[in-house]
Amino acid sequence: MEKEHQIFGIRAIIEAIQAGKEVDKVFIQKDISGELMKDLMKVMKRANVNFSYVPVEKLNRLTPNNHQGAVATISPIGFIDLEHLVESTIESGKKPLFLILDQVSDARNFGAIIRTAECTGVNGIIIQKAGSAPVNGDTVKTSAGAVFNVPICKVEHIKDAIFYLQGSGVKTVAATEKTDQNIYDISLSEPVAIIMGSEDRGINPSVLKIVDEKAKLPMFGSIGSLNVSVACGAFLYEAVRQRT
Numbered sequence: 001m002e003k004e005h006q007i008f009g010i011r012a013i014i015e016a017i018q019a020g021k022e023v024d025k026v027f028i029q030k031d032i033s034g035e036l037m038k039d040l041m042k043v044m045k046r047a048n049v050n051f052s053y054v055p056v057e058k059l060n061r062l063t064p065n066n067h068q069g070a071v072a073t074i075s076p077i078g079f080i081d082l083e084h085l086v087e088s089t090i091e092s093g094k095k096p097l098f099l100i101l102d103q104v105s106d107a108r109n110f111g112a113i114i115r116t117a118e119c120t121g122v123n124g125i126i127i128q129k130a131g132s133a134p135v136n137g138d139t140v141k142t143s144a145g146a147v148f149n150v151p152i153c154k155v156e157h158i159k160d161a162i163f164y165l166q167g168s169g170v171k172t173v174a175a176t177e178k179t180d181q182n183i184y185d186i187s188l189s190e191p192v193a194i195i196m197g198s199e200d201r202g203i204n205p206s207v208l209k210i211v212d213e214k215a216k217l218p219m220f221g222s223i224g225s226l227n228v229s230v231a232c233g234a235f236l237y238e239a240v241r242q243r244t
Contacts, residue, residue, distance in 0.1 A: 005074050005136060008067040010036045017043050022075035024134035026051040029059055029069035040070060048129050048156065075135040080151045082161055085124040086168050090191075096170055097122050097239055098193035102158050102203050103131035104228055109199065110135075111142025112229035118146035120236040126153045126161050126193070158195075158207055165193050172211045174203050175235050177225065179214035186215050188239040196232050 007016050007023075014036075017023050026044060028037075030053045044051050062071045089096045099122050104110055110133035117125055132154075133139065140147050155161045162172050173186065174195045188194075195211060197203035208214065217226065217234055226234070 005076055006063065007072045007074060008063045008065050008070070010040050010068045010070045013070055013072045014040050014043050016072065016074070017047050017049060022078060023047075023049050024073045024075045024136065025049070026070060026072040027054045027059060027062065028052070029056050029067075030054065032069040037069065050130060050132075050134075073134050073136055076140060077135055077147060077152065079154045080124065082126065082153045082155055082164060085151055085153055086165065086170070089123045090168070094123060095189075095243065096191040096193075097236075097243075098124050098126060098165065098170065099232070099236070100126045100158060100161065100172075100193050100195040101128075101132065102195060102207055103128055103198040103201075104196065105131060105133050106199055107133045107136055107138040108142045109133070109227070109229045111139040111147065113196070113232050114139070114143040114150055114152075115146045116229065116233045116236055118143075118150050120233075120240050122150060122236065124151040124153060126155060126158075128158050129154050129156060131198075158204070159210060162193070162195075162207065162210055166212065171213065173235075174208055174211040174214045175216070175231060176203050176208060176214050177216050178202075178208065179216055181213065181215050183215040183217055183235060183238055186213055187242065188235075189242040192239065194232075194235050194239065196228055196235070199228055 007013050026049060028051055059067050059071050099117050165172060170191045170193050172193050195203060
């Protein structure tokens with residue numbers, strides 16, 4: 001973890017969150033307590049900041065400094081508001097192409113997806129605050145710097161983002177094996193948001209219930225699924241093919 005992208009110490013993390021810094025995740029030492037830690041928990045929950053409990057050895061690997069049982073990662077980018085993204089894309093005259101990631105949690109997968117999104121002209125990527133991969137050094141490196149070129153939105157709930165996009169005239173298409181419909185048989189030439197699921201669970205069933213269409217990639221081998229970043233690339237380039 002790059003030193004400029006981390007904060008250590010309970011009080012410092014509290015102040016960073018209260019100051020509105022883009023804190024991606026906080027790592028907290030297991031079995032630690034105290035009034036200051038209680039204050040940190042309250043601040044994190046109020047700001048809906050991702051956190052997880054880890055052994056002290058992990059914290060010691062993250063920083064040699066006196067971390068007091070807490071280390072936070074800070075995003076190297078700023079996040080954009082969903083409404084602003086949608087409105088500005090439509091007003092620019094572009095035909096919207098958005099990407100929604102339903103809790104893709106691996107930073108390298110996230111970076112690879114961002115890189116492909118930049119290459120295919122995606123107007124913005126929408127992720128959920130809880131459960132999504134952080135924008136860290138691995139993300140930046142794997143994206144080959146594309147993370148600084150593609151607007152990224154963080155939302156409280158994916159379903160609310162989908163409802164907003166649908167209300168704005170954007171069709172939502174879920175990439176899932178739980179359908180008989182082939183990706184090559186649906187239209188991606190209109191304003192569309194493609195939804196990709198997490199590495200282990202795919203798209204949440206509650207999300208699948210509200211999307212406009214579902215589509216899958218044809219599979220001919222014995223392995224039943226692709227890496228999420230590879231599958232995302234196939235979907236995005238089919239959208240490019242249809243739009244050109």
